[in-house]
């Protein structure tokens with residue numbers, strides 16, 4: 021758009037400049053004068069034109085269009101018409117002959133175009149001005165002069181100008197009139213010279229032959245007089261005929277010069293009137309005052325004044341030449357000025373164009389800046405929208421992930437009860453027995469887990485209803501204290517069994533409140549089961565009921581001193597799909613509880629500190645002004661638990677058979693540590709393994725580590741989802757600690773995906789079993805792992821090929837074995853080397869080294885030490901000549917006798933016997 025503006029501006033500028041220059045030119049040439057000349061061929065006419073041009077120099081506003089009719093009347097008529105057609109403002113005409121030219125001149129005059137007649141006249145008075153000398157008077161002057169020169173007597177020839185032209189006629193009349201007083205002067209002949217020298221030269225000869233004596237020839241102009249002179253000079257050499265003419269022009273072969281050269285006796289000045297014609301024209305055109313008839317003066321030029329005349333005319337000529345030169349100079353300067361003006365205009369135009377261009381550029385720049393700003397704003401807006409979309413997509417993705425995680429977790433929630441149900445059923449089927457105790461225990465376990473599944477399903481359905489807004493509040497006015505006491509009662513047995521201080525505090529015995537018992541029951545029950553789940557045995561769980569300061573809300577605190585939550589877990593505890601690190605469960609219960617409290621127009625909040633405990637706060641608005649009619653139950657409903665709460669509340673209740681199991685103290689060869697937060701699961705596994713192994717239990721990650729380090733079991737079964745420290749962390753810690761790195765670890769988990777399996781195995785787990793599992797499989801894997809440890813031991817002891825070992829030792833165990841054997845090797849001669857010293861050297865406790873050496877090598881430290889000493893002794897006996905006493909000392913026995921005793925004990929030969937039988941043995945064995 022700006023480009024257009026710029027182009028337009030430039031065009032306008034150039035147009036105005038050209039208009040300016042056009043106007044300037046037309047100002048210079050304001051008027052056009054047409055000049056129709058009867059003939060342009062002679063000196064007098066050239067003089068006239070040059071005089072006009074000289075005068076025009078002072079009238080730059082006037083343009084002259086010139087036409088030469090070459091003495092042809094018809095042509096002159098055409099010339100005049102042509103000039104008029106050209107749109108002249110004024111006509112100057114010197115008619116060839118009066119009669120033929122008069123009509124066209126009248127015509128022009130009548131058209132309103134001013135007409136100036138010069139020199140020769142027309143036959144009417146339809147002209148604007150006349151300029152010319154008085155030809156009659158000149159004729160008279162000539163006649164008088166002739167009479168004087170001839171002394172009143174003589175013969176004359178008169179040579180006429182063109183007969184139809186007025187000067188010829190008038191000159192003749194004046195001449196005749198002047199001579200009329202001199203009867204002795206005779207015009208012997210008249211000759212038509214028609215103003216032309218050639219006509220005279222060719223026509224006069226015949227006439228002259230007729231006249232015997234001619235004293236004087238009077239010609240109407242100088243050129244014809246000179247022509248006559250020439251003719252006479254040739255025809256009558258030496259005669260003294262005098263010649264006179266008219267015009268008196270300056271210049272070579274012109275009148276004045278001819279007089280000076282004594283060719284002419286005299287000439288009469290006949291001014292051309294060129295300057296006067298232009299001056300008068302200018303006056304007419306500019307509407308100034310002018311004279312209609314302008315008679316130019318004439319005078320005689322003869323030998324008396326010819327010199328002065330010549331000098332004057334020469335001077336005039338040179339002055340005219342000067343004027344022309346100066347005019348040329350002026351023209352040059354005007355041209356230079358014009359050029360410079362043009363240059364200045366161009367520069368000015370360029371400057372203006374530059375300024376306009378600059379302005380346009382600034383405008384364009386501003387426009388561009390504005391567009392850029394708008395674009396930038398648009399871009400930012402789009403970017404913002406994009407970010408918003410990305411954020412929303414991320415949120416949606418996160419929500420989807422959370423949902424997927426939630427459904428995975430909830431599916432896993434189903435797996436533990438299902439494992440227990442299936443395991444119990446398996447057992448019933450396998451035993452197919454009337455063992456009532458086992459059957460009853462199993463059936464009870466099946467029932468409880470089925471109820472647990474039902475509760476999970478109910479919670480899911482509640483969720484669905486809440487999401488679909490199909491769960492209205494049905495509030496009735498009830499005693500809150502009594503209600504809570506009733507809900508709390510479900511946990512009394514559990515609290516007593518686990519020695520948990522479980523109390524209800526509050527000032528009032530009774531507090532009436534409007535609530536939906538079905539929903540508040542779920543809230544309180546859920547908070548309590550949560551508290552019991554995360555509180556250690558011997559812990560404390562307190563409920564407090566009060567009314568807040570405003571008196572408008574009931575406040576219920578459910579407080580425990582259990583494991584507590586990290587800040588992140590606490591922040592997300594109410595997120596529907598969140599699963600806390602510390603929690604093996606799902607966030608569904610807490611999320612539902614919060615929704616239920618919000619249905620009550622109340623709230624549920626929590627504060628928690630990791631390791632210290634958790635406190636939930638329920639706010640329930642009192643009264644019913646905040647409730648709409650459809651939130652109030654139509655009739656009081658008796659509140660009934662829809663499922664067996666007690667069965668669930670007593671989640672840690674163990675069947676009677678457990679006691680027997682725990683009391684089974686028969687010592688077995690291997691010890692297994694079972695780590696699972698679900699007591700039933702622990703019990704289930706324990707019950708099955710107890711007949712073959714010593715069993716240790718841990719319910720969370722921290723106590724699992726404690727037990728592993730203190731007892732160094734032969735195998736660990738560990739659940740992945742544990743409160744506090746999860747199974748992965750536990751495995752990583754154990755596998756990276758020298759004290760426990762050798763212990764085979766079976767990871768038990770509800771997460772059965774291959775990714776989870778890889779994750780578990782990566783941390784160093786030796787086996788990864790997904791729930792629900794078939795117990796026999798677990799049992800077989802335990803056997804195989806323990807066996808592989810034995811094979812490994814054999815490898816260390818007997819130098820078997822590693823590839824035959826099913827479970828290769830980890831790097832840490834290899835290092836331990838290397839360090840341990842190197843230490844023994846180095847100190848084999850040291851009789852004082854004992855377990856204490858070795859443990860110290862290896863940076864472990866005596867028990868840990870003992871258990872580790874036993875686990876990895878199958879020997880006690882001392883047995884191993886003795887073995888090494890004996891191996892070395894065998895070698896020395898076979899390959900050296902050293903005495904038995906020397907060898908005993910070298911392999912670290914305090915006395916040769918003790919060495920011999922031990923040697924004989926183990927090898928069943930005395931050292932001497934062994935040496936003598938060496939040929940029967942392999943040298944390196």
Ligand code: FRU
Nearest residue numbers: 064139140187215241267290
């Ligand atoms: C020139 C001329 C002059 C003369 C005049 C008369 O053409 O012949 O010599 O004076 O014309 O019109």
